[in-house]
Amino acid sequence: MNSEKMFNNTKIAFSLKSDSQLERAYFLFKMISNQPLVRIGTAATRFAINAKLPVEGLIRATVFDHFCGGISEEDCLPAIDKMYSAGVCSVLDYSVEGKALENQFDSAQARLLKIIEFSEKKEAMPIAVFKPTGLGRFALFEKKSEGKAFTEDEQAEWNRIEDRFDTICGLAKTKDVEVLIDAEESWMQDAADDLIEKMMAKYNTDVPYVYNTLQTYRWDRLDYLKTSHNKAKENGYKLGFKIVRGAYMEKERERAQEKGYDSPICTDKNTTDINFNDCQNYILENLDQISVFIGTHNEDSTYLALKQMVNLNIDKKDNRVWFGQLYGMSDHISFNLAKNGYNVAKYLPFGPVKDVMPYLIRRAEENTSVAGQTSRELELIKKERKRRKTN
Numbered sequence: 057m058n059s060e061k062m063f064n065n066t067k068i069a070f071s072l073k074s075d076s077q078l079e080r081a082y083f084l085f086k087m088i089s090n091q092p093l094v095r096i097g098t099a100a101t102r103f104a105i106n107a108k109l110p111v112e113g114l115i116r117a118t119v120f121d122h123f124c125g126g127i128s129e130e131d132c133l134p135a136i137d138k139m140y141s142a143g144v145c146s147v148l149d150y151s152v153e154g155k156a157l158e159n160q161f162d163s164a165q166a167r168l169l170k171i172i173e174f175s176e177k178k179e180a181m182p183i184a185v186f187k188p189t190g191l192g193r194f195a196l197f198e199k200k201s202e203g204k205a206f207t208e209d210e211q212a213e214w215n216r217i218e219d220r221f222d223t224i225c226g227l228a229k230t231k232d233v234e235v236l237i238d239a240e241e242s243w244m245q246d247a248a249d250d251l252i253e254k255m256m257a258k259y260n261t262d263v264p265y266v267y268n269t270l271q272t273y274r275w276d277r278l279d280y281l282k283t284s285h286n287k288a289k290e291n292g293y294k295l296g297f298k299i300v301r302g303a304y305m306e307k308e309r310e311r312a313q314e315k316g317y318d319s320p321i322c323t324d325k326n327t328t329d330i331n332f333n334d335c336q337n338y339i340l341e342n343l344d345q346i347s348v349f350i351g352t353h354n355e356d357s358t359y360l361a362l363k364q365m366v367n368l369n370i371d372k373k374d375n376r377v378w379f380g381q382l383y384g385m386s387d388h389i390s391f392n393l394a395k396n397g398y399n400v401a402k403y404l405p406f407g408p409v410k411d412v413m414p415y416l417i418r419r420a421e422e423n424t425s426v427a428g429q430t431s432r433e434l435e436l437i438k439k440e441r442k443r444r445k446t447n
């Protein structure tokens with residue numbers, strides 16, 4: 057099979073979608089391809105939710121159901137089973153953001169422990185995920201990253217964050233479930249990186265259970281990867297990395313400009329792409345010590361990884377290499393990779409509708425049309441509609 061053509065197969069990509077589900081996806085992506093509509097829709101939705109207007113039903117029937125598995129873990133089961141029937145695993149992602157209270161962090165931890173327990177019994181869910189700021193206050197991560205001294209209370213609060221990380225990573229190892237830790241804004245990330253490194257040193261002694269995330273839109277990440285590799289070799293533990301391009305580019309650039317420091321983001325898209333591919337190659341060449349979860353919707357990087365795997369004689373099912381996309385996006389990559397025998401898992405977000413709105417808004421904005429071009433998702437759906445009509 058010519059792997060360069062693998063992702064063109066829309067029949068496999070949309071095989072789990074009935075005609076009516078495909079029509080719904082077409083309608084949705086057509087709507088969100090319109091930039092002014094998304095801008096107005098986003099503002100109106102934020103207002104309606106804050107004003108407690110009854111819009112949840114409308115959101116559920118449109119964007120929510122396309123990009124999320126449901127409100128609870130149980131709601132996600134049909135999607136998990138359906139995807140697994142096509143060889144694609146699920147990573148349950150509790151996508152609630154911006155919480156700041158201790159009891160919210162404790163309940164996020166309890167939820168994760170429950171997911172890990174559940175994953176142990178379910179082959180379709182070999183991997184768990186969390187965001188550092190889902191388990192502790194953003195401001196505390198930020199203060200630690202700046203190297204500022206904590207007050208006694210802050211130190212106690214930080215110790216609780218460390219305990220939460222430790223409990224989750226410890227259970228993941230006991231239950232043989234890998235755990236991915238998302239990367240967020242650069243000004244809180246150093247503290248998260250140090251803490252995750254500590255977890256890797258403790259739990260990745262034989263197998264990498266704990267994975268950090270490299271955002272390759274940051275120009276310093278290849279060096280960070282190499283430094284982490286040297287440290288891990290010296291201290292005798294394995295590394296796990298999810299590699300992504302990065303989701304906070306505008307925010308990063310705006311803050312750097314506002315505060316007058318050099319932007320941590322690559323100067324252009326091409327530099328980010330090169331950095332992503334370099335990190336990917338470096339890891340694939342060092343698979344004995346570093347495992348990878350390749351989180352991307354970019355076809356070229358994915359084809360490149362497949363080519364590298366052939367060159368380096370890496371088996372398609374090698375458990376040290378996983379590919380991942382987001383639920384509701386790039387099914388042409390996920391389902392074709394799985395069909396061809398690779399390890400694939402999709403992030404399956406869930407949570408109360410109003411709490412996952414920031415996540416949904418990011419997805420809508422990502423799929424609006426750029427300079428009049430149809431978004432790729434819409435293009436693929438159109439292609440599959442046409443194929444079904446002519447068959």
Ligand SMILES: Cc1cc2nc3c(=O)[nH]c(=O)nc-3n(C[C@H](O)[C@H](O)[C@H](O)COP(=O)(O)OP(=O)(O)OC[C@H]3O[C@@H](n4cnc5c(N)ncnc54)[C@H](O)[C@@H]3O)c2cc1C
Pocket residue numbers: 237238239240269271273300301302303304305321322323324325326328350351352353354380381382403
């Ligand atoms: C499974 C999975 C997990 C993820 N986890 C995280 C996470 O933990 N943290 C996180 O931040 N994001 C995460 N993301 C989102 C990811 O970072 C990207 O925003 C998204 O996947 C789009 O990038 P791409 O590689 O898929 O595709 P592409 O469409 O090829 O790349 C788009 C990306 O390129 C970069 N870019 C675009 N224009 C420029 C420019 N002018 N200059 C420099 N760079 C540019 C940006 O990062 C942009 O998002 C995840 C994505 C997936 C699929």
